Amino acid sequence: xxxxxxxxxxxxxxxxxxxxxxxxxxxxxxxxxxxxxxxxxxxxxxxxxxxxxxxxxxxxxxxxxxxxxxxxxxxxxxxxxxxxxxxxxxxxxxxxxxxxxxxxxxxxxxxx
Amino acid sequence: xxxxxxxxxxxxxxxxxxxxxxxxxxxxxxxxxxxxxxxxxxxxxxxxxxxxxxxxxxxxxxxxxxxxxxxxxxxxxxxxxxxxxxxxxxxxxxxxxxxxxxxxxxxxxxxx
Numbered sequence: 001x002x003x004x005x006x007x008x009x010x011x012x013x014x015x016x017x018x019x020x021x022x023x024x025x026x027x028x029x030x031x032x033x034x035x036x037x038x039x040x041x042x043x044x045x046x047x048x049x050x051x052x053x054x055x056x057x058x059x060x061x062x063x064x065x066x067x068x069x070x071x072x073x074x075x076x077x078x079x080x081x082x083x084x085x086x087x088x089x090x091x092x093x094x095x096x097x098x099x100x101x102x103x104x105x106x107x108x109x110x111x112x
Numbered sequence: 113x114x115x116x117x118x119x120x121x122x123x124x125x126x127x128x129x130x131x132x133x134x135x136x137x138x139x140x141x142x143x144x145x146x147x148x149x150x151x152x153x154x155x156x157x158x159x160x161x162x163x164x165x166x167x168x169x170x171x172x173x174x175x176x177x178x179x180x181x182x183x184x185x186x187x188x189x190x191x192x193x194x195x196x197x198x199x200x201x202x203x204x205x206x207x208x209x210x211x212x213x214x215x216x217x218x219x220x221x222x223x224x
Contacts (some may be wrong), residue, residue, distance in 0.1 A: 006154075042116070042200060042214030043155075058211075090154055100145070101212060103155040 003027070004104035006091050011109045013078065013085060021076045021107045023091030030096045032074035036060060037088040037106075046089075049074055050096070078109060086111050118201055118215035124222055130188040132218045134201030137182060141203040144177065146186045149198045149217070158186070158199075188220075196222045 004025045013019045023032065031050045035043040045058030049068040063082025068074055074093075078085045088108050092101040115137045124130045136144070142163055147155040161168045161175045161184070168175045174187040188195055198217040 004154075040120070040216060042202075042216045043212075044214075045211065048211075092155075100143070100157060100160060102157060103147075105154040106152075108152075 004091060004093055004102060006089075006104040006107050008107060009105070011107055012112050013109060014112050016080045018077055018079050019109070021078070021089055021091075021109070023074045023076065023104060024072055025074075025091075025093045025104075026072060027093055027095075027102070028071070029093035029099070029102075030071070031094045031099065032068070033092040033094075033101060034058075034064070034066065034074070034076045035090045035092065037090060043090060046076065085109055116201055116203055116213050116215035118199075118218045120216065121219050122221070124191050124220070126191060126193060126222055126224050128191055130191045130195070130220055130222075132186045132188075132199050132201075132220065134184040134186075134215055135182055136184065136201070136203045136213070138203055138213070139179075139182065143204045144175075144184050145200075145202040145204075145212070146173075146175065147200045147202065149200065151197075155200065191220075191222050193222050193224075196220055 007022045033048045034046040037043050044060050046064050047066040049055035055066050065077045090106045091104040094101045118134045143160050145160040146158040148158050149155050159170050172189045176185045198219050200217045201215040202212045
């Protein structure tokens, strides 16, 4: 089955802690994206990557970091610098630049 | 700047048609998308329309595009309780990396 998986489904962060959200795809897509969703709002782009070993900041990159060492994987780290991390995080991928984006099931991050 | 607007809530009776409306600002958008989000889940691609089309039909879904007014609509025929969800309109904004601009989402409630 081809698709995008995200783990964990729920993640709890303590004050000052960095946490990493996983995103894996087996669709052979070149491009991958991370979005943040807050209640009653649309999705906002955090980071995107068009190709392995390359990534670019989106609209709200501050307090987040990413890596793209493998085509299939695009992990997102929420650092302690992100002061309001509670949100639903969605990963997406597309065949390439201009391709339709397909989404994973999401990770809900909560702060203890 | 780029912006997508949707009404926040729509209530319909089961079996009726639902029409969800969206306006966008970027006239250079190549594709316009409709995604569906059920509670606690990721976004599911419903359909999309290329900017040089006026209409696209896919089973119970009809998308209408008025490029002059920058207005997009999604009609769901014979609405069922399983259609209850949040529906997001998105445009592919200007920029080289397939950036999607999302509306805030329309919550569709289907009642008996």
